[in-house]
Amino acid sequence: MGEFGGLACVTRLIKFTHKYGAPKRFYLLAGKLVPWFAALTALLMVTGLYLGLYWAPPDYQQGDAYRIMFVHVPNAWMSMMAYMAMAIFAASGYIWNVRLADMLAKATAPLGASFTLTALVTGSLWGKPMWGAWWVWDARLTSELILFFLYVGYMALQASIDDPRRAAHASAILAIVGVVNIPIIHYSVYWWHTLHQPASLTLTNQPKIYATMLIPLIVMSMAFMFFYLTMLCVRVRSEILLREQHTDWVRKLIRTRR
Amino acid sequence: MNSKGLFSVRALSCARGDKTLFAGLSFQLNAGEALHVRGPNGLGKTTLLRALCGLSRPTRGDIRWRGERVSDLAEEFTAEVAYVGHLNGIQGELTVLENLQTAARIFVRRKDSAADVETALARVGLTTSADRPARHLSQGQKRRLALARLLVLRRPFWILDEPFTALDAASVEGLSSIIGEHMSTGGLALIVSHQAFELPGIRDFELARFCKARR
Amino acid sequence: MKGGLFHAMRAVFMRELLVFWRRSTEVMTALVFFVIVTTLFPLAVGPERHELMLIAPGVLWVAALLATTLSLNHLFASDYQDGSLEQLLMSPYPLSALVLAKIAAHWVLTGLPLALLSPLLAIQMALPTKAMGTLVGSLLLGTPILSLIGAIPAALTLGVRGGGVLVSLLVLPLYTPVLIFGAEAVAASAGQGFASVAHLSLLGAFLALALSFAPWASSAALRVSLD
Numbered sequence: 116m117g118e119f120g121g122l123a124c125v126t127r128l129i130k131f132t133h134k135y136g137a138p139k140r141f142y143l144l145a146g147k148l149v150p151w152f153a154a155l156t157a158l159l160m161v162t163g164l165y166l167g168l169y170w171a172p173p174d175y176q177q178g179d180a181y182r183i184m185f186v187h188v189p190n191a192w193m194s195m196m197a198y199m200a201m202a203i204f205a206a207s208g209y210i211w212n213v214r215l216a217d218m219l220a221k222a223t224a225p226l227g228a229s230f231t232l233t234a235l236v237t238g239s240l241w242g243k244p245m246w247g248a249w250w251v252w253d254a255r256l257t258s259e260l261i262l263f264f265l266y267v268g269y270m271a272l273q274a275s276i277d278d279p280r281r282a283a284h285a286s287a288i289l290a291i292v293g294v295v296n297i298p299i300i301h302y303s304v305y306w307w308h309t310l311h312q313p314a315s316l317t318l319t320n321q322p323k324i325y326a327t328m329l330i331p332l333i334v335m336s337m338a339f340m341f342f343y344l345t346m347l348c349v350r351v352r353s354e355i356l357l358r359e360q361h362t363d364w365v366r367k368l369i370r371t372r373r
Numbered sequence: 374m375n376s377k378g379l380f381s382v383r384a385l386s387c388a389r390g391d392k393t394l395f396a397g398l399s400f401q402l403n404a405g406e407a408l409h410v411r412g413p414n415g416l417g418k419t420t421l422l423r424a425l426c427g428l429s430r431p432t433r434g435d436i437r438w439r440g441e442r443v444s445d446l447a448e449e450f451t452a453e454v455a456y457v458g459h460l461n462g463i464q465g466e467l468t469v470l471e472n473l474q475t476a477a478r479i480f481v482r483r484k485d486s487a488a489d490v491e492t493a494l495a496r497v498g499l500t501t502s503a504d505r506p507a508r509h510l511s512q513g514q515k516r517r518l519a520l521a522r523l524l525v526l527r528r529p530f531w532i533l534d535e536p537f538t539a540l541d542a543a544s545v546e547g548l549s550s551i552i553g554e555h556m557s558t559g560g561l562a563l564i565v566s567h568q569a570f571e572l573p574g575i576r577d578f579e580l581a582r583f584c585k586a587r588r
Numbered sequence: 589m590k591g592g593l594f595h596a597m598r599a600v601f602m603r604e605l606l607v608f609w610r611r612s613t614e615v616m617t618a619l620v621f622f623v624i625v626t627t628l629f630p631l632a633v634g635p636e637r638h639e640l641m642l643i644a645p646g647v648l649w650v651a652a653l654l655a656t657t658l659s660l661n662h663l664f665a666s667d668y669q670d671g672s673l674e675q676l677l678m679s680p681y682p683l684s685a686l687v688l689a690k691i692a693a694h695w696v697l698t699g700l701p702l703a704l705l706s707p708l709l710a711i712q713m714a715l716p717t718k719a720m721g722t723l724v725g726s727l728l729l730g731t732p733i734l735s736l737i738g739a740i741p742a743a744l745t746l747g748v749r750g751g752g753v754l755v756s757l758l759v760l761p762l763y764t765p766v767l768i769f770g771a772e773a774v775a776a777s778a779g780q781g782f783a784s785v786a787h788l789s790l791l792g793a794f795l796a797l798a799l800s801f802a803p804w805a806s807s808a809a810l811r812v813s814l815d
Contacts, residue, residue, distance in 0.1 A: 212432070214391075261761045268758040275748045278390050284812045285744045289758065292740055292805055296762055299794075303765035310772065358391050428677060429815050452680035460671025464603070466610040478599035482680050483592030506610075 136215050138355045139364050145348035152345035159338035167331035180244045184328075187237035189336040190230045191255065193343060194262060195297075197227030201269070202294040205287035215351075217283035218358065220290065221273060222350035226343055228266035234259050254308035258301050265293045279358060379403055380530065380561055385434030387420050393432070394420055395583040404529075407552065407562040407572060412580035418565045419459070421580065422534050425563065426456045438530075452482060455528040457536055461519040465508030469499055469518055472507055476522050486527075493524035496551065498544070512539035520548060523555075530561045537568040545570055596681045597689040604693030618659040618698040619705060625651040626709040637714040644713035645723075645774035651709075652702050652727055653763055656734045657756050659698040660742045663690065663735075664810070668746045674814055683810065684803040691739050691803070699731025719778035722788070729791040730770040736795075736802035737762050743809035766794060 135141045167185035174181040201223040208216030238256045239249055250256075269286050276282035359365045379401065386396035394417035402408055410418050423429040425436065427443060427450065436443040443450045463472050470490065477487035494500050497517040502510060507518065516539050523531060531552070537545050549570050552562055556574065564575070629647050633639055667673035676686055706727055707720045715723065741758035745751040773787035 212430070261764055264757070264761045268754075268761065271754055271757055272744060272748075275745070275750055275754060280388070280390060281812060281815055284815070285809065288740070288805060288809050288812060289744060292762065295801070296765075299765050300761065303768045307768045307772070361392060426678065428674065448680050448682065451678055454678065456675075456678050458671060458674060460669075460674065462671035462675040464607055464667075464672055465670060466607045467603070471606070475599050475603045476675075479596050479603075479681075479686070480675070480679050483595070 136213055138215055138218070138359050139362075141215055142352055142355045145352050149345060149348045149352075152341050152348065156338055156341040156345050159334055159341060163331055163334035163338050166334055171327045171331050177245065180241065183237050183241045185331050185335050187234055187241060188332060189339045190234040190237065191259060192336060193339045194227055194230040194234055194259065196340075197223055197230055197343060198262065198265070198290075198297070199294065201227060202290040205283070205290040209284050209287035209291075214280075214283075214358070215355075217279075217287075218351050218354040219347070220287065221283065222347055222354055224266060224270050224273070226346050226350070228263065228270065230339070230343075231259055231263040231266055235263060252308070252311075254305045257304045257308065261300055261304070262297070265297075269293070379437070379439060381435075381437045382425070383435040383437075385421075385424065385431055385436065387417060387424050387429070387431045389417065389420060393585075395580060396433070396585070398434070398580075398583040400578060402561050402563070404559040404561060405556050405574075407556055407564065407575040408578045409572075409575050410563065410565045410578050410580055412584075416580050416584055418580055419534055422456075422532050422563065422565060423458070426454050426532050427451060428456070453528050454530045454532060455523050455526050456532045456534075457519050457523065458534045459538075461515045462522070463507045463515060463518055466506060468504050468506055469494065469510070470503045472518060473521060473525050477525050480526055488525050488527050490525055493521045496524055497521045497547070513541060513544060516540055517544060520551070524551070529559070530563075531555060532563045534565050535567065536564065537566050537570055593681050593685055596679065597685055600676075600686050600689040601693045604690055605696070608693070608697050617662075618655040619701055621658055622651050622655040622702055622705065623709065625654060626712060630712065640714040641716065641778070644710060644715040645719070645771045645778060647713060648706060648710060648715070648723065649726075649730075649767055649771040649774065652699075652706070652731065653734060653767055655702060656698055656731060656738060657759055657763075659694070660735075660738045660755050660759070661752050663694050663739060663742045664746055665742075665751075668813075673746075673810065677811065677814060683807040687739065687807050687810065688799075688803040691735050691806070694739075695732050695735040699727070699735055703727035703731055715774070716778050719774055722777035722784045723774050725788055726770045726773040726784075726791060729788060729795055730766050733766050733791070733795050733798045734763060736798040737766075739802060739806040740809055743806045743813060746810075746813040766791070769794070 135144055163185065167182055171182070173179050201220050204216045204223060205220035207213055208220060235256065238253070238259065242248055242251045242253075242256075269289055272289055273282045273286045276285060356365055356368075380403075381399075381401045383399045384396075385398040387394050398421070400408065410421065412418055420429060424431045438446060438450050438453070464475075467475065473490045473493060477490060481487040491500070491503075494503055497520055499514060499517055499521060502514060507515065510518065516536070520536060533552075536548060540548065545568065549572050552564075552572060556562060556572075562575075564572075626647060629643070630640055633643065664673060667676070677683060679686060703724055706723050710720060710723055738755070738759050741755045741762075744758070745754050748754065769787045769790050773784040773791065776787060777784040
């Protein structure tokens with residue numbers, strides 16, 4: 116995010132949040148943003164895949180198999196970022212009682228879980244040609260697995276509580292506890308891994324990153340980021356319609372759409 | 374037990390899930406006064422009472438005790454409120470006497486003093502059951518035990534949700550006189566009850582005034 | 589006021605013990621589970637002492653962890669149902685202090701017996717005698733952490749359908765660091781790795797962290813559940 120310094124920026128952000136914090140306004144704003152985000156996602160994804168699958172040269176050690184990294188790594192990054200975003204949204208909704216923040220958190224969870232799952236599956240697929248095993252207890256994969264459980268737990272808690280407000284606040288506490296624990300879990304898993312597998316079956320020994328690999332990686336990361344933003348807007352819009360169904364503007368919308 | 378305190382509520386609004394139950398609710402309560410909150414089932418009377426004691430977070434509004442916001446006072450306010458809800462809040466495995474004795478230790482600050490437990494039991498007519506495990510009591514007896522706790526805790530502000538449930542006519546009269554005494558010594562009370570009871574000086578408060586059919 | 593707080597906490601603590609003592613059925617659940625799970629492993633893996641010795645630290649720790657998870661449901665559930673939990677929120681004393689007293693009672697009734705019973709089960713798993721001290725030590729440090737951290741999901745899932753299984757799911761990621769270092773401490777002292785003092789100190793650090801964070805988080809969770 117860079118350094119945000121300056122009261123002006125923060126004030127503008129607060130004003131923006133106030134203006135678009137109302138579900139109705141955000142619904143309309145998100146509706147306008149979706150096509151742009153979707154277009155950017157498609158563009159970046161196509162470019163990134165071309166660069167990654169054709170343009171970048173084969174690796175000296177791993178041949179062509181390393182190319183799965185262009186999907187694995189961005190998804191791993193996004194899975195972490197989505198959890199942070201989810202925790203921030205959820206905490207804001209809990210502390211300041213902002214319903215839109217609750218909805219953003221709820222919408223982020225399944226997206227984050229999918230990123231984590233993709234990272235796990237691609238990690239597993241990467242491991243097979245390399246080491247002949249479908250699953251290796253690599254430090255990063257193990258952390259991803261635990262992160263996956265954190266996501267599933269969050270979604271399960273939300274799903275099992277009927278009252279939307281209680282569900283949102285309960286899962287906010289869970290998300291905050293999760294965020295605090297993530298560095299501890301990472302450290303513990305990394306330490307555990309180095310202790311038990313010195314002759315490592317590890318994917319963290321990535322091929323040396325050359326510029327030719329960095330560019331597709333960045334493009335793919337941005338593609339997945341915009342994918343997240345697109346899907347977030349789409350999901351939040353449905354969540355808004357669901358939770359605001361008692362209001363006049365939603366009823367009017369449904370009537371005119373029919 | 375003097376409470377010169379003023380309990381005031383302004384523009385209170387509560388929601389259950391995403392539906393607003395009531396909005397713009399305001400009233401004031403002074404020492405020696407009692408309010409009887411009335412309304413049909415499902416309107417939000419229990420939610421209102423829970424929001425007033427601090428168990429529930431209202432969506433909007435200002436609740437003040439002795440002129441200061443309840444959210445700022447936190448434990449200072451909780452120390453002066455006694456809440457008896459739908460659940461009795463008694464531990465089945467402990468005897469009647471033990472329930473009140475632990476309540477005196479957990480809920481009364483060192484600087485305040487708890488009333489005598491045996492006197493409280495006598496007042497609600499549970500002296501003979503003092504050593505029985507609470508789970509062996511009848512519904513009416515359990516309710517009376519929950520109310521005995523009110524006497525032990527000696528808090529100025531009583532918030533009672535259906536206190537007369539499962540009580541027989543004699544006990545209803547007994548409880549009414551207890552509340553009457555509490556008011557005459559300067560206490561405040563907020564009561565929700567479907568059952569008829571006699572309490573001189575109690576004001577009626579219609580919750581329906583603050584509910585709308587649709588948002 | 590400080591004296592009052594301690595007395596209130598002690599009253600909560602003693603009340604928990606008294607209630608637990610009289611509610612005879614729940615007393616043994618965690619312990620029995622611990623014994624059963626540890627007994628099943630030699631049956632499944634075979635009586636070869638060398639094999640058992642290798643997996644002993646892990647098995648003992650996982651069994652202790654699962655037993656604690658099972659007992660978490662009893663922490664708040666019955667108080668929630670009879671309304672005494674609600675009343676606890678109306679106490680003039682800070683809720684986090686009272687919750688800490690409850691968790692302490694829970695540990696004394698589940699974690700402490702597990703830690704003390706573990707040497708007997710360790711003999712079953714062919715754990716070398718030199719590792720017994722570390723086993724008990726790691727469990728004495730680790731089980732309070734499990735009770736403290738576990739209180740949070742227990743508080744979040746009050747009155748929720750499928751609460752029991754849900755708590756296990758929620759608590760699993762949070763327990764991982766404690767499990768890793770706890771089991772490793774025992775393995776190290778059984779002669780498979782580094783010295784165990786470092787692991788135990790780290791567990792101690794986790795305990796300090798949990799003590800400062802968990803009571804506060806569980807009281808926030810309780811307020812949400814009782815909203």
